[in-house]
Amino acid sequence: MTISQKKYLITVVGPTAIGKTALAIQIAQHFNCEIISADSRQFFKEMSIGTAVPSLEELAAAPHHFIQNISIINDYTVGDFERDSIAKLDELFLKNDYAVLVGGSGLYIDAVLKGFDDFPDIDPSVREVLIKDHETKGIVFLQQKLQDLDRVHYEKVAKGNPQRLIRALEVCIGAGQPYSSFLNIKKNSRTFTSIIIGLEAERQVMYNRINQRVDNMVEAGLIEEATGLYPSKNLNALQTVGYRELFSYFDGEFTLPFALEEIKKNTRRFAKRQMTWFKRIEGVKWFDFETPAQEIINYIEENSNANI
Numbered sequence: 169m170t171i172s173q174k175k176y177l178i179t180v181v182g183p184t185a186i187g188k189t190a191l192a193i194q195i196a197q198h199f200n201c202e203i204i205s206a207d208s209r210q211f212f213k214e215m216s217i218g219t220a221v222p223s224l225e226e227l228a229a230a231p232h233h234f235i236q237n238i239s240i241i242n243d244y245t246v247g248d249f250e251r252d253s254i255a256k257l258d259e260l261f262l263k264n265d266y267a268v269l270v271g272g273s274g275l276y277i278d279a280v281l282k283g284f285d286d287f288p289d290i291d292p293s294v295r296e297v298l299i300k301d302h303e304t305k306g307i308v309f310l311q312q313k314l315q316d317l318d319r320v321h322y323e324k325v326a327k328g329n330p331q332r333l334i335r336a337l338e339v340c341i342g343a344g345q346p347y348s349s350f351l352n353i354k355k356n357s358r359t360f361t362s363i364i365i366g367l368e369a370e371r372q373v374m375y376n377r378i379n380q381r382v383d384n385m386v387e388a389g390l391i392e393e394a395t396g397l398y399p400s401k402n403l404n405a406l407q408t409v410g411y412r413e414l415f416s417y418f419d420g421e422f423t424l425p426f427a428l429e430e431i432k433k434n435t436r437r438f439a440k441r442q443m444t445w446f447k448r449i450e451g452v453k454w455f456d457f458e459t460p461a462q463e464i465i466n467y468i469e470e471n472s473n474a475n476i
Contacts, residue, residue, distance in 0.1 A: 175261045175360040176472045180270040181277060181446045182367035183439035185377040186457050189222050191367065192270035194461040195468065196230035199266040204253050205234045206271030206280060209408055211249075212240045214400075217385050217393045218410035230268075240397075240405040250279040261360065265473070274445035281362055281449075287350050290342030298334045298341075313337055318346035363471055365464055366446055366454040373457075375436050382432050385410070394418075409434045 178199070180192045196203050205211075209219040213236045221236060233256050238244050253269075257280075260267045269280055302310055310333040315322045317340040326332050336347040343350075369377070394414040397406060401415045410431050417427035446452065455464055 174265065174473055176266050176468075177257065177280070177360045177362050178266060178268045178468055179277065179281065179362055179364045180268065180367065181274075181364065181449070181452065182272070182457070183374055183442045183446075184220070184272050184435060185381045185439070186367045186369060186374065188270050188272065188367060189220075189226060191365070191461055191464065192268050193226055193230045195465060196268045198465050199264070199268075201264045201266040201268060202231040202233065202260050203268045203270060204256060204280070205232055206249070206253070206269055206273055206276040208246075208249075208271075208273040208276050209405075210235055210271075211238050211244060212236065212405050213238065214240050214397060215393075215405070215411070217388050217390045218408075220381065220385070240400060240403050243404075246275050246279050249276050250283065253280050257360065267360075272442050274442065274449075277446075278449075281358070281364075283358075287339055288343045290338050294338045294342045295334060298337050302330050302334065307333070310334065310337060314340070317341070318348050320346065321348040321351075324348075361472070362451070363468055364449065364452045365468070366452040367457045368443070368454055369457045374439060378435050378439060379432050382410075382428065382435060386428065390414070391424075409438055 178195055180188045180195070182188050192203050207219070209215060210221050211234060212219070215221075216236070222232065227235065234249070234253065257267055269277065271277060298310070301313075307328070307330050310330060311322070311327050314325065314333055314337055318336060321336050325336060339345075339347040339350065368374075390410065391414060394411050395418070397411060398415060398418050400406060401411075406412070406415075413422065413427045413430040413434065416422045416430075417424055422430065453467060
């Protein structure tokens with residue numbers, strides 16, 4: 169591949185409410201390219217306000233992909249996203265040397281940049297049994313079982329997360345091999361060069377922006393949106409900040425003021441976890457969120473074969 173044939177995926181990462189969408193649009197407009205969204209909550213058609221889906225004006229400002237493209241009733245895994253997004257990038261790179269990837273879902277960003285580990289297909293009945301075990305025997309049972317079957321992964325897994333435990337156990341049981349034995353084996357080749365931009369702010373500034381965003385969501389109709397989704401509250405797509413707390417309010421477990429404060433608190437915690445994840449990614453160039461877009465674009469041009 170000669171320099172003129174190189175393809176560049178400009179990736180914008182950072183915590184929620186930091187300004188990723190606005191920057192991604194400015195970059196896409198400058199390079200006359202299109203945007204792949206890697207926000208796992210914005211995939212769903214029925215969730216707009218609580219997921220901060222880009223406005224109609226923002227969507228019109230640059231072509232976006234994977235925004236509200238599936239229903240909450242559908243299962244859509246990170247493996248599905250890797251497959252679909254790489255196929256879309258192959259298509260986009262036929263007409264442009266640049267594309268933008270933007271989002272706050274670290275696992276989905278990783279899937280595009282370096283690929284997802286290749287696990288064998290597992291009989292769905294294995295997961296069903298494990299879900300029932302969790303319901304009847306509790307999370308400690310799952311923890312002990314994983315410790316017995318895969319001590320290596322047990323030491324690394326988020327032990328308080330039943331979904332992570334169940335996923336590891338279903339592979340251990342269904343494949344007859346430790347979950348950890350499948351990690352980092354397949355090295356996915358990528359036809360593009362990654363230029364990764366990170367946006368950050370002082371913690372209190374970030375928290376203030378999050379609090380304001382939640383207030384804006386409420387004014388835009390978040391409570392009404394959650395009311396409409398309440399009958400589907402047990403779906404996996406709705407087990408997320410902003411909806412879960414309001415469902416507790418509808419159930420009489422929270423007062424409304426308490427539910428809204430919980431949304432803010434849990435979103436702040438989520439942002440902290442996002443930063444922890446993104447800080448682990450190698451090669452990220454970090455900018456303060458108030459850095460002029462042109463300065464960031466200049467950096468991108470200096471690190472690519474741009475001749476705009």
